[in-house]
Amino acid sequence: MGKELVLAIYVPLEKLTYLLKCTVQGKWPKEEVLCIIECRHITDLIGVWASLEGDNIYILQKHPGLSMLVEEEKGQAVPSNGQDDEVLDANVATESLT
Numbered sequence: 001m002g003k004e005l006v007l008a009i010y011v012p013l014e015k016l017t018y019l020l021k022c023t024v025q026g027k028w029p030k031e032e033v034l035c036i037i038e039c040r041h042i043t044d045l046i047g048v049w050a051s052l053e054g055d056n057i058y059i060l061q062k063h064p065g066l067s068m069l070v071e072e073e074k075g076q077a078v079p080s081n082g083q084d085d086e087v088l089d090a091n092v093a094t095e096s097l098t
Contacts, residue, residue, distance in 0.1 A: 005038065006038065006039040006040070007036050007038060007039065007051075008036070008037050008038075008039050008042060009034055009035070009036055009039065009052075010034070010035055010036075010037065011028065011029070011032075011034060011035070012029070012033060012034060012035050012041060013026030013029075013057055013059070014026060014027055014029050015027045016026075023057050023058070023059075024058070024059040024061070025057070026056070026057055026059070027055060027056065027057060028057060028068065044062065046059060046060055046061055046062070047059075047060035048060065060086055
């Protein structure tokens with residue numbers, strides 16, 4: 001059996017500008033363009049934000065100083081087991097029924 005290949009499909013931004021060292025801004029292409037990348041090349045999750053007042057798209061990056069913090073200093077709760085996720089799923093299901 002061959003090696004499993006995990007891929008992600010994305011739309012690349014064009015006309016990139018770097019306003020600051022940590023801020024990337026661009027525009028979606030006018031023509032639909034799809035690209036493929038192997039997931040092993042994706043190093044971290046990021047966010048994408050579109051301004052309602054303009055057509056710029058912003059790539060949200062983690063601050064480089066976050067790598068120096070331990071988990072407790074990041075202010076993010078780390079579930080001790082899967083029970084927290086189950087409770088959250090139950091709450092969402094309940095809210096959707098009302």
